[in-house]
Structure formats: C-alpha cells, structure tokens
Amino acid sequence: MRLQSGSNPEEIAEMKEFADWILDVGNGNVGGPNDGEAEISIPDELLIKQGDDPIKSIVDSTYPNLIANLYEHTYFQERAIFAPTHEHVDSINDRLLQVVPGDEVTYLSCDSVDACDISVTTDHGMQSPEFLNSLKFSGIPNHKLVLKVGVPIMLLRNIDQPNGLCNGTRLTVIKLEKSLITARVITGTNIGFETLIPRMQLSPTDKSLPFKITRKQFPVSMCFAMTINKSQGQSLSHVDLFLPRPVFTHGQLYVAISRVKSKKGLKVLICDKDMNVSSTTTNVVYKEVLQKL
Template sequence: NALCNYFRSQEEIVLCVASSGIASLLLSGGCTSHFRFKMPIAINETSFCYITKKGHLADLLRSITLIIWDEVPMQNKLCFGAVDRSLKDICSSDKLLGSIPVVLGEDFVQIPPVIRNVEKLISKIHPKQDLDRSLENPHFFFKSAVLTTQNSVVDSLNEMVLDLMPRDSITLLSADTADTSEQENDEIHRLAPEYLQTLNPPSFPPAKLTLKKGCIVMFLRNLNSQKGLFSVLHEDGSGNKQIEVIPRVQLSILEDEYPFILTRKQFPVRLSFAMTINKVQGQSLENVGIDLRNPTFTHRQLYVALSRSTNLKGIRILHQPNSDNTNYSKIENIIYPELLLN
C-alpha cells in the first residue's frame, strides 16, 4: 500500500490485485486478479483473458504505471500465463507482461500452546458466550478462525461450531444436474439428485446448506466489490448492520473432476468459523486455532498458519501426541529450499 500510495500521489495509475478475495481487501482499491484481468474459468496453456484490445480495460492497462499483484503463489501458473499472453497482445510487446512493471508480492521467508482436544480448541477460539451473543456482537467472529489443512475437516469443524449456536437452523437444498458435452450417456442423465448432492467440491457451495441466524459465512464468488462482498463476508466497520440480498447462482464444474459436467444452483456461501490454511492467506486475526491432526503438506503452510494471528497469545494448536510418548510435541515444518532461492 505504501508503494501504491506513493505512485498515486504522483498522479500515476497503479493497479492493485491479489490472488484471493481476502488478500485483495487489504490493498488500496484492490480486487481479485480473476476479476480485474477477466481470467477464464476453464484455463490451459494457450488461454487468453477476456479482454478486448479496443475496450476500456485494455486502454486502462496500456496507461498504467505499475501493477501490484499480491499472494502470487496462490495463483495457478496457467492463470499467470494467460495474463502474460493477454498483456503482450494488448501492449503489442513480446516482453514479459507486455513490458508493464509488475510487483509480485509474497512473504517467502515462537511456538504457541498445544491442545489435545478439538472441542477444547473450538471453545478457545469461539467461546460459548460469543456464540450466544453472535447477533448482538458479530464482530467476535471476524477476529477469530480455526484453521486446518483439509476441506473435509473444515466442514466437520464448521458443523460442530454451528451446533453450539443456540438458535434454530434452516437447511437450503441445491438444484443439481449432470450433463456431458461430448456424447449422450443415458447413465449420466439418469444420475439421481440424491447422488449429485453427495458431491461437494471445494469451489462449490454445499448441496445441503445449513445456516443459523448470526453465523458467519464466506462467499464463494465475488458478488459486489464496491460493497466488500468479495470471497469473505467481513465486518462493515461502521458498527451499522447491513442487509444484503444474496441470490442463488448457477455454478458448473468441468469434466476434469467428474466424467460429466456438474451444475449446481445454490446460494454461493459456506460456513467460515473454520477455513483451510490456504484460504486464509493474507488475512490477520486476533485468535487463531490451528488443527494439525492432519499435518501440513506443502511449502510454508505451517508458517502461513502461525503468522495469521496478530499476537502470540492468540494462537492455539491442536496436535496429535507423538508416537514415542514423549512429553513434548514435534511439528514438521515443510520447506522447499529451491523455492527460497528463486
């Protein structure tokens, strides 16, 4: 933001984007890279962004002084390639990113208390009294989260916290269909809705969306960047309650994951008392619970989890006992040295 503000004070145009909605909220005038560059959903090694060479966005890109792109490692390399090809075409240049200066942001570079019980971890991060007062004081939830490595564990943790809330729940069912774009297949067309509702890919809202008044949710699609309706529902900051209309939307997942195209019409939200470590990159919290019953599995994932809290006292870790029955806990920190050298 300091770099951005400096150039803008010189009346230069700076474009701020991030690879996730959460990270983009921390940038001055930021938005997601997918939204700004109009990246395609189905992407490959030859894809281009949906930017017309004579359009307003192309004119803007040709006139900017700098692009600041935060949390770049979260972005698929195919997306970066599509932006590179598009900027070369728009700027009529063979140089990288059309010769537009781009700052790529990411931190490439203390052990808190260890907890043995998942219920205790939840009670530390989302205390019962906060859940009881969630309608009157929703800001509690915006400062706390339980982090873990797997989406299946996230779903389980969210259900546990939701069950602790003292209000009636409502379950919203999706409308699912399956189709194949290449050939007619009677078996696919006969797939029962009950089976399709068992499929819950991470990028989709759940087929059975259970909510309670006062619960916190994450948007799976960017609905309105001007109102802050990015991929996470965050605090207004003014203390005023805001009512937003969120429609059901139709989402499709391509045949790379299933032998058919799964289309789901559902409200584009998920519970977010708990989130994956990857999803929370770029966000700062006061209280963080880290569920490491399933250990971290990739470069710097543990570092990302530990660095989400603004203070050491706000971190709690749930970890399996060591197999040697020693009195201390050992947590593996995965680092790929070759990534640090690049």
C-alpha cells in the same frame, strides 16, 4: 507486516522474535535448514495441551462465551479456526452449529449436467441426482447447506465488488428466507453493510469429471472454521490452528501462523494419528520454489 508493533521495549523484542520465527518457518529454517518435509517443534507457549476432546478444546480456546457474544460482529471479525482439510473444518463447523441457539434452516442445491458435455460413453449412473448431490468441490458450496441466524459465513464468489462482497468476505447471518439470505459484512472495507445473497449457478473447474456440472446454491459456507488455503488474505487477532493431520503443501504452515496480529493471539493444537496431543508437526518447504522468486 501484519504483526502489531509493541508499546514498550519488551513487547517490541517479543514481537521481533515471533516475526523471525514465522519467517524461519516460511523459509524452512526451524530446527535447522531443511528442504522438503521436516518435523519441527512448536513453542510450548503456543500449544493447546487439552486433548481428550480436541474439537471441544479448540472451540473453547477460540470462541469463549460464544452465546453471550453471538450478535456482536467484532467477536467473529477477529477470530477463526484453521485446519488443513475440509473434513476437519466441517467437523468443527457442525459442532459449533449445534451450540448456537435457534432453528436450523437447510438449503439443498439443484444440480444438473450440461447436455452438450455428456459423452455417449458416460455412465448414466454418474448423471443421477444422488451422485451429483454427493460431489464436493473446492470453492463450491455443498449440496446440503445448513445455517442458523447469527452464524458467521464466508462468500465463495465475487457478487458485488464495489460494496466489498468478494470471494473470502466474511459475514454474519441476519435472516434466512427461502430464496434469500440477509447478512451483515464483518470484514473488509464495508463492515456493517447489510446485503441480500441470492442463489447462484456455480460450476467447478475440476477437470476429473467427463461432464460439466452446474450447482444452483447460495455461494456461501459456514466459517467458524476454514481451511488454511481459504485463510489467505485474512488478518485476525485470534487464530487457533487445528492439526489433526500435518500440513501437506509447500508453505501451508507459514500461511496459517502468519494470519495473526500478535503472538498471544496464536494457539496450536496438534494431534497424532491416535488423536493424542503432540508438540511437533510437519513443515513443508521446498527451497527450489523460494529460489525461483
């Protein structure tokens, strides 16, 4: 449904073939029926084959002429890089942040522990500011947030749903102040809307810690690149998928390749464990999950 229709019989046939391939990936039928983890080949025309510097290759493919288009909101609106883990997403975002002109602004969170949740047996070293600052959680901004004017960001919380400011909304930074970030919406129903984003108190749902942590930080992350899981709900004209390691959960590869609106808008860079370019990757599909739908 996300794919754009073609304007002539040849384009329509190509689009149908691409749509069928995406569905076969999602159903675990590429390379023959499989259940669980299976090694599959990615079509040659979708591959990025320059791998001496994988991050540079994926950045050049996704964001050509970045500086010239930095303040053109439609430029970031229609393109993004996906990767399986936060580690690889952060590497790409940090590389692109260095390319963007202007001064960096660093925001440090204020982390605290709810006194009511601290057990008498809790190691007090786990309550130290250094330890709390080092923690990273899914859906929670890191202790250290570094931004520049012009970079794209993503909201990590619903802050104003009537105006389209929801978890997953992407914006570009207009102004960085001590207690506020001014940004312009580039996705959703209110494209062009300017908003002020304050710091918020955020608590992770992670149950692995013996206490509740509260982090006061801006509820945003930089999003030149984003995790595959975070890409759900996005519709983009240009998607570059960076796979320095295989996907690791059911349907993850399908989610990544189905965000794009056309075949020509999808590029995939696969690296093996030695960071050499490859044409095969792992697809994870458990048929039992599909049978329960």
